[in-house]
Amino acid sequence: MHITRKPNQLKRILIILIFPFLAAMEAAGQSHTYEILFGNNAVGQLDVKQETTGPSRRITIRSRVQSKLLSRMETDIETVYQHNVLHRGRVTRIQARPNDDNRETLTEKADRGYNVTRKGVRTPFPVPQITFCVSDLYFTEPKEIKEVYSETLGRFLPIKRLADGRYALGLPEGRQNFYTYSKGRLMQVEINHSLGRATFRLLEKK
Numbered sequence: 260m261h262i263t264r265k266p267n268q269l270k271r272i273l274i275i276l277i278f279p280f281l282a283a284m285e286a287a288g289q290s291h292t293y294e295i296l297f298g299n300n301a302v303g304q305l306d307v308k309q310e311t312t313g314p315s316r317r318i319t320i321r322s323r324v325q326s327k328l329l330s331r332m333e334t335d336i337e338t339v340y341q342h343n344v345l346h347r348g349r350v351t352r353i354q355a356r357p358n359d360d361n362r363e364t365l366t367e368k369a370d371r372g373y374n375v376t377r378k379g380v381r382t383p384f385p386v387p388q389i390t391f392c393v394s395d396l397y398f399t400e401p402k403e404i405k406e407v408y409s410e411t412l413g414r415f416l417p418i419k420r421l422a423d424g425r426y427a428l429g430l431p432e433g434r435q436n437f438y439t440y441s442k443g444r445l446m447q448v449e450i451n452h453s454l455g456r457a458t459f460r461l462l463e464k465k
Contacts, residue, residue, distance in 0.1 A: 345389035
C-alpha cells in the first residue's frame, strides 16, 4: 500500500527530525586552555571560550598569572558579536602590586560607529563596523585579515602573515606579538612584554 503525504505533513516531519541537530549547531561552543610561561617557568593559565547562539556570538577570555616578577595579574575579556559585527567588548585587568594602574576598556556599538571608554574617558571611534578582534585570533586563523581590533587598546592593529603558520601582530610601541597556527588551530602565542617574553602554549585535551 502506497501512502502519499501532503507537502505540509512532510515539512512537519522534516522539522521534527532536523530541529535537534539545528539546535545543537546554534548553541555550538568551543573552549581551549593555554599554559602561560614566563621564561621557562609556568606562571598561570589562560582559558578561552566561544559560544554561538543564532546570530549572537560571544568570546570570553580569562587569564590568571602569579609570579614574583609579575606579581598577581587577572585579565577578563568579553567580546560580543551580533550578526558578525562587534556589539560590545570589555576588558578588565587587575594587578596586585601597590599603586598599579588597574584598567578597564569598554567598546560599545553606537549610532555612528563605536564609543570607546578607557581610563574613564569616553571617545568616539568612527568606524562603521568591527568584524575581527584580537579575541578572534584564538579561534580563527586570520589568513585574509590585514588588521584586527584590540579590545584592550581600543584601536586597530596591523597583522602580517609570515611563514609556517605564524602571524605578527604589530603593537603601538614597535613590538610584535606572534601567533602560531597548525591546521587552523592556534597552538602558541608569543607576547613581548616590557618585562620580557611570555608564551601561551595550548594544552591538549586528554
